[in-house]
Amino acid sequence: MKIENINGNLNSVNDGYITFLFYDGKGKVNYEIGEKLNFDFSIKEMNLEKLILSLTKEIHISGIVNVDGNFEKEDENYIIESEILSVRKKGIKQIMNFGAVNFFATLAGGNPIKTIGSSNFYYGQMGMKITLKNNFLTLEGLLGEKENKQYLIKGVHLRNSINLTIDKNTNTIEISDLKERIQTAIERTKSGSNITSNFY
Numbered sequence: 001m002k003i004e005n006i007n008g009n010l011n012s013v014n015d016g017y018i019t020f021l022f023y024d025g026k027g028k029v030n031y032e033i034g035e036k037l038n039f040d041f042s043i044k045e046m047n048l049e050k051l052i053l054s055l056t057k058e059i060h061i062s063g064i065v066n067v068d069g070n071f072e073k074e075d076e077n078y079i080i081e082s083e084i085l086s087v088r089k090k091g092i093k094q095i096m097n098f099g100a101v102n103f104f105a106t107l108a109g110g111n112p113i114k115t116i117g118s119s120n121f122y123y124g125q126m127g128m129k130i131t132l133k134n135n136f137l138t139l140e141g142l143l144g145e146k147e148n149k150q151y152l153i154k155g156v157h158l159r160n161s162i163n164l165t166i167d168k169n170t171n172t173i174e175i176s177d178l179k180e181r182i183q184t185a186i187e188r189t190k191s192g193s194n195i196t197s198n199f200y
Contacts, residue, residue, distance in 0.1 A: 005021045025044055042066070096123065106181045121162040127142035135175045136173070152164045
């Protein structure tokens with residue numbers, strides 16, 4: 001992880017803010033410490049490609065996103081909520097490879113089918129909300145809904161375009177299961193099993 005240009009301001013012993021750069025994105029954290037720990041955060045125009053490349057070579061996603069969220073912790077209970085929305089920027093392509101397709105589909109609980117089309121796919125919008133509460137993760141799509149399916153990613157009017165939905169009735173998983181799904185996504189990518197039933 002690459003965090004640069006960290007600055008801050010302490011309003012009192014228990015609250016203040018921190019600014020920073022995170023993969024070209026301008027970040028800010030406002031924090032408050034009382035009976036419970038609370039802070040909200042935002043990262044504007046983060047370079048998704050640079051972030052993903054620092055984590056893995058199997059997954060490739062190009063694009064710019066805004067991230068906004070909040071964290072609360074009291075005793076042993078905690079909740080993190082974060083919204084991720086794509087931002088169009090001149091000169092930046094919005095594409096993903098099969099590794100990214102596998103990752104999102106596995107995260108959404110999709111089943112692999114035979115590969116089709118190109119090795120890269122264009123997308124028009126990305127919008128999702130991730131909630132982590134006491135070791136359970138909930139993934140929600142923010143780009144509309146159809147027949148209990150929420151859109152995480154919407155394509156564009158191009159041949160090699162892709163959509164991704166998630167079932168809102170089965171979109172919560174335990175963190176231990178999430179780790180297994182991520183490992184499965186990496187294994188699928190390496191073995192060449194690429195597109196899932198959640199993509200059309």
